[in-house]
Amino acid sequence: MSDFRGPRTIGRGGSSASQVWTLPNGVSFLRLLGVPLFLWLVLGPKADVAALVVLMASGFTDWLDGYLARRLNQTSKVGEILDPVVDRLYILAVVIGLAFRDIIPWWVAIILPARDAFLWLLVPFLRTRGYSALPVHFLGKAATFNLLYAFPLLFVGDGSSSIATLGKVFGWAFAIWGMGLYWWAGLLYAWQVRKLLADRDRRAPQLPITPTSSGPEAGTG
Numbered sequence: 001m002s003d004f005r006g007p008r009t010i011g012r013g014g015s016s017a018s019q020v021w022t023l024p025n026g027v028s029f030l031r032l033l034g035v036p037l038f039l040w041l042v043l044g045p046k047a048d049v050a051a052l053v054v055l056m057a058s059g060f061t062d063w064l065d066g067y068l069a070r071r072l073n074q075t076s077k078v079g080e081i082l083d084p085v086v087d088r089l090y091i092l093a094v095v096i097g098l099a100f101r102d103i104i105p106w107w108v109a110i111i112l113p114a115r116d117a118f119l120w121l122l123v124p125f126l127r128t129r130g131y132s133a134l135p136v137h138f139l140g141k142a143a144t145f146n147l148l149y150a151f152p153l154l155f156v157g158d159g160s161s162s163i164a165t166l167g168k169v170f171g172w173a174f175a176i177w178g179m180g181l182y183w184w185a186g187l188l189y190a191w192q193v194r195k196l197l198a199d200r201d202r203r204a205p206q207l208p209i210t211p212t213s214s215g216p217e218a219g220t221g
Contacts, residue, residue, distance in 0.1 A: 122189070142181050147175065155171075
């Protein structure tokens with residue numbers, strides 16, 4: 001289980017607050033543009049092949065932005081927040097698209113966003129201790145991995161061929177595990193928030209102001 005952490009400083013010129021327009025963040029912003037494109041492809045022209053390509057590109061760029069951030073030493077606070085937000089937007093877009101196409105039941109399209117809504121309710125409590133977001137840990141990443149593999153397979157499973165049958169079987173296997181891990185991770189986050197609030201002396205550390213800071217508030221958490 002990972003612990004709560006404050007904002008982190010990074011290399012190559014300043015604090016995380018100053019690192020917005022980096023190459024990894026640019027990749028994440030491009031991935032974000034794929035969310036409305038995917039929904040349009042699924043619900044408009046019903047171009048399933050193109051929608052699958054967008055999903056696969058999203059999965060690749062999800063790996064790429066993290067790799068670039070580590071390789072180029074450009075890990076930033078913006079990237080740490082943007083990456084999981086884009087993941088959740090893709091999950092939301094896909095479950096809405098699949099539900100409207102009757103590929104998945106509506107209860108699946110409700111149970112996943114409900115978990116994220118539950119976590120958003122915890123954010124005001126985090127802010128009372130100086131934290132702006134929940135930490136990402138292995139369970140959450142494993143859940144997202146399962147779900148992002150499940151959705152393309154469920155798309156492939158929308159048919160009557162033998163390949164469609166295999167896609168449906170493996171897609172639902174990934175989906176069931178993904179939904180279970182997704183909520184398990186959510187409950188773990190809630191438990192971490194409870195522990196944080198129970199420790200009255202625990203607060204987020206403040207970032208030091210670096211010589212490259214542009215103002216008195218730059219570089220603070």
